[in-house]
Amino acid sequence: MVRKIDKDIKQYYADRAYEYNKTYLRPERQKDIKKLHKLLTTLLKGHLVLEVACGTGYWTKTIASVSKFITAVDVNDEVLQIAKSRRIPSDKVIYVQDDVYKLNKIQNNFSAGFAGFWWSHILKSKLKRFIALFHSKLQPNALVIFIDNRRVKGSSTPISRIDIHGNSYQIRKLEDGREYEILKNFPTKKEIRETIGNKVKNLKIKFLTYFWIVSYNIE
Ligand SMILES: C[S@@+](CC[C@H](N)C(=O)[O-])C[C@H]1O[C@@H](n2cnc3c(N)ncnc32)[C@H](O)[C@@H]1O
Numbered sequence: 001m002v003r004k005i006d007k008d009i010k011q012y013y014a015d016r017a018y019e020y021n022k023t024y025l026r027p028e029r030q031k032d033i034k035k036l037h038k039l040l041t042t043l044l045k046g047h048l049v050l051e052v053a054c055g056t057g058y059w060t061k062t063i064a065s066v067s068k069f070i071t072a073v074d075v076n077d078e079v080l081q082i083a084k085s086r087r088i089p090s091d092k093v094i095y096v097q098d099d100v101y102k103l104n105k106i107q108n109n110f111s112a113g114f115a116g117f118w119w120s121h122i123l124k125s126k127l128k129r130f131i132a133l134f135h136s137k138l139q140p141n142a143l144v145i146f147i148d149n150r151r152v153k154g155s156s157t158p159i160s161r162i163d164i165h166g167n168s169y170q171i172r173k174l175e176d177g178r179e180y181e182i183l184k185n186f187p188t189k190k191e192i193r194e195t196i197g198n199k200v201k202n203l204k205i206k207f208l209t210y211f212w213i214v215s216y217n218i219e
Contacts, residue, residue, distance in 0.1 A: 057083025
């Protein structure tokens, strides 16, 4: 049987919706999380933002506090309902239920694109295709930002296996005991640079202790 990794990830986050936000409360990560909020509010000020895989809207709320408008996309209604409960003013945000690998419901008029903790869940073989589709929804010169986890011993869930293409996986457990094997990649700076390619401008890759952030402008 061929495993449908994307389907597994989608289901896992639907099932995890109500416990997801606890990930942002981990004490050792607070200093870095504060830095990410500061960076995002500085970089995305005044932008028309497309956020993909927005989840429960944790970053959506921060970005909406400074951006002109944010379109927040996720495939799971379970997480979008929680995002909506954050009560971001409706003249600042719209939520769209769509698949990041299709983005059929999304126009191409954004001045910035953002994805938080999504890159790591994309198979290496699909990354470039996803990025090309994401870029196609943005205006020329648009700003693109990705943030994601670094692998930190003692803090990250251990890697359970690595497939023949170099994708790594973790066994994740929900509070009710349900277990899932989830794709979670931890790219190096070199891999990030190679994936984005050299057709972009102002590329900056910053590794904090627990997270990485990349920003650049498309052509
Ligand atoms: C790790 S969570 C990140 C959530 C949010 N960006 C954050 O940083 O808090 C990944 C999100 O991707 C969503 N997702 C999974 N597969 C998707 C797909 N094919 N299209 C759109 N969203 C998807 C899940 O529902 C989940 O909300």
